[in-house]
Amino acid sequence: MVKKYILVTLMLIMFLNAFSNILNVIFGDYYPDIYIDNEGIISGFAVDILKEVEKNSNLTFNITIMNWDEAYETFLNTDDYDLIGLIIPTKERKEIFNFFDSVISSTPFIMTLYDNNKTYNELKNYEIGILKNSFLKGVLENEGFNNIIEYSTTDEIIKDLLDKKIESAAIEDERVIQRYLILNDLKPNIKYMKIFDPQPLTFASKINSKNEALKEFDRTLKTVLKSSDFELIQNLWMGIDTSYILERQKQANRLLIFSIVILSGFFIALIFFNIRSRTMVKNIKLTNKELENSFEKISILSDENKELSEKLEKIHSIFYSFIESNDTKSILNNSLEGLINLLPEAEAGSIGLVSDHTWKIYAAHGFPKDIYNAYLPIEEVIKVGKHVKEINNLNDYNQNIPKETENIFSKIESSQIKSSLFIDLYNGELFLGNISVNSKKALTFSESSKKIMEIFGRLIEIFIDLKFKEREAIDAYNYSLQKLSNVAENFDSETNIHMERICDISYEIAKKLDLKEETCQEIKRYAYYHDIGKILIPIEILKKPRELTPTEFLIIKKHTEYGAEIIGDAEIFKVAKNIALYHHERWDGTGYPFGLKGEDIPIEARIVAIADVYDALRSRRPYKKSFTHEQSMKIITVGDERTSPTHFDPKVLDIFKKIIENFKKRY
The missing domain is CATH 3.40.190.10 (Periplasmic binding protein-like II)
Known part of the structure; x- marks a missing residue:
């Protein structure tokens, strides 16, 4: 056998x-x-x-x-x-x-410690760590690095960098850094010095x-x-959770802008005090008759210093708004108004930015609102380079402009502008737009005004660049959240169409509640992720064709807390987190996960809650059929064994009843 x-x-x-x-x-x-x-x-x-x-x-x-x-x-x-x-x-x-x-790609980069003040070229003369047999060795040699140290593991490289045994490190994939910091409970203290082109892995x-x-x-x-x-x-x-990185980047941006403001103020003060000090030295050397008049001159100087102090306060006020506000358009308009008030020759001004190869007015002061409709092909925009230039007749430049813009310029009487200061805005060699200040008088702008304009232009360049990077980071995070939501949809019976209907209904309710447009847009965008936490719920529960047991229902209720954990605690995603965490709370306190009641529930969650209930009623599920619009409205406004009108904010419910007629044909 x-x-x-x-x-x-x-x-x-x-x-x-x-x-x-x-x-x-x-x-x-x-x-x-x-x-x-x-x-x-x-x-x-x-x-x-x-x-x-x-x-x-x-x-x-x-x-x-x-x-x-x-x-x-x-x-x-x-x-x-x-x-x-x-x-x-x-x-x-x-x-x-x-x-x-190719299976995937990775983006190699060179990094150093955040407090290392050496430039990229200076780092080439110091130790740099790489993985043994890494393709980056040839890249670094071509870049001019002289002291390349090879390691057996990436963890050894990161440890020596953090211990300051090497000045920089060349890494093939950023996710290795993320994992090392998390496993060793360390705070990020690194910065990128150069990012190379993505490389395929196979x-x-x-x-x-x-x-x-x-x-x-x-x-x-x-x-x-x-x-x-x-x-x-x-x-x-x-996928990588970047909410903490985004928040830290935002804090770093704020610190950078504040430092620039202080340094700029100090620089302007040095310029003015240097000019006035030379004047005072000459005055002291004058004759007795001139000495008799010195008190008057000192009084004038005192007034000018007072004026300078007021200008510095205005500059501080302008750029402090960079830190306090998230509304780019308001920041640029307020900053432009502050600049015009600083320049005694200026009466009006504008900031034009390029988008889709077209130059448009983005901020203006001292002009009628019609100026915001003006646009120019990028080839016809006045370009003066990276330094301030004085222009005395704009009509000489406005020759080949679109008819609509010509009519607008005529309406705002641009032909009466006699004197202007221009400065271009650049990101490297990429033309971003320009800033101009104008006067209807034929005059010459002072050197002081030109220097202030120059500093203002450079700071606006930095601000726009930071905003671009912040937007890219936010878009990347939203893309990650959307991909996670799409994965969750594959597990659940919900679809893209279901998500989009909830977003649109929520947006219309928010608009009728007279919330700010920015808030309405956030609610519309982040309502899409309200059920993102379902990605962590067992698929057999999500796909169950019958009603859930009490134990299964307790498990599925956890998706609100899971969703909040996935989105993270970054302030910029507060609306998204509130929607994910609280959209199952009820006005009468019978909801979950915390049993919040009334206005303790954030308004964005109250809005999405009713949109989600209506869409669920109108949609077919494995355990239920779909209801008609009339049946669904009766359940929401009258109630049944599961739903009651007391579950919803009365104001939100009232507006919902008014706008929902516009959506019933979408089912």
Whole structure:
């Protein structure tokens, strides 16, 4: 009997080997591509890809993990492994390796400590750490770095940088830094000095390899990379919570602007006091008759110094608004008004910015509101360069402008402008727009006014650049939230159309409540993420075709708190967090997760709550049919065993009843 069992086992093994190809794969330990977790299990982005390849082929994989330099040297010098991953296909490596389709890309960069004041060029003369056998070594040598130190692991590089044993580090992927800081409970204290172009990451085999299984691996990998499962793997491993980073970046921006304001004020004071001091020295050397008049001159100087002090206060007031306000248009309008008040020759002014190759007025003071309708092709915009220039006749420049803009200029009497100061705004060599101040009098602007205008232009450039970067960061975070919401939708029965209806209904209610347009737009944008926490709820509960048990309902109620945790505590996403956390609270205190009551519930959550209930009633679910508009309105306004009109803010309910007729045909 035992012999028979052994024979059957051997036959089974031979059968499996006949229909299965084994590939030996070696990796460098590099989070999140591949790593060993706390329980000793090999995990990571690349592991999940290989599992998908196994599911779609006859291949199986034996995975080995080493330090990157050990893995690279072992693969290069032995025949024990068929594949190495994940690796960047450089020119030199292509001579010895076959590379498969790109799996993902990483963005290499050079970083140093936040308090390191050395410039990028100065850092080239000091120690820089890189991973041994990294492609970045050749890049750094081309950049001119003279003291390159190679390490076995990225963790060793980061530790030596934080301990100030090296001045800078070249890293292939930012997520390694994020993980190190989190695991070691450290605060971010680094800054980027240079960011290189993104580089593809993929698997590679040796050019002389004759293993036929590699052909099947190539075919299957191509299929997996085009599948929806690959998108889910990307969303799982490549998402990064940036809310804390955004908040820290915003604080750093505020500190930078405040420092610039102080330095600018000090610089202006030095200029004026230097001019006045020379005048006083000359006055002291005058004759006795001039000395008799010195008191009057000192009084004049005192008045001028008082005027200077007032100007400095105005400058401080202008740029303090940069820190206190988030409304870019209001900041620029207030700043422009302050500039015009600072320049005695100026009567009016404007700031024009370029968008989609068209120059438009973005802020103005001293002109009729019609000026905001003016626009110019970028080729016809007055450009004076990076320094202030005085222009005495605008009509000489306004020759080939659109008819509509010509009519507007005529209406605002631009032809009567006799004297102007212009300065262009740039981001590097990219023309962003310009600032102009104007007077209907034929005059010459003082050197003092020109210097103030020059400083103002540079600071506005910095402000616009920071706003661009902040917007990019916010857009990136919103993109991540939307992708997470889309993943949650795949788990639940909700769809994009469901999300968009809730967003639109919420926006209309907010508008009718006379909330600020900025707040209305935030509610519309972040209502989309109200159920983002469902991504952490077990799918078998979300997909259950029957009513939930009490225990299951307790679990699904946790999605509000999960959603708030995903969004984070950044002030800029406060509306999004309030909607996710409180949209199941009820006006009469019967909701969850905290049982808040009345106006203790944020207004944005009260608005989304009724939009969500109406849409749920109108929509079909695995456990219920859809209701008509009339049936849904009766349930909301009269009530049934689950819903009561006391659940909703009376004002919000009243407005909802007025606007909902416009949406009933969307179901």
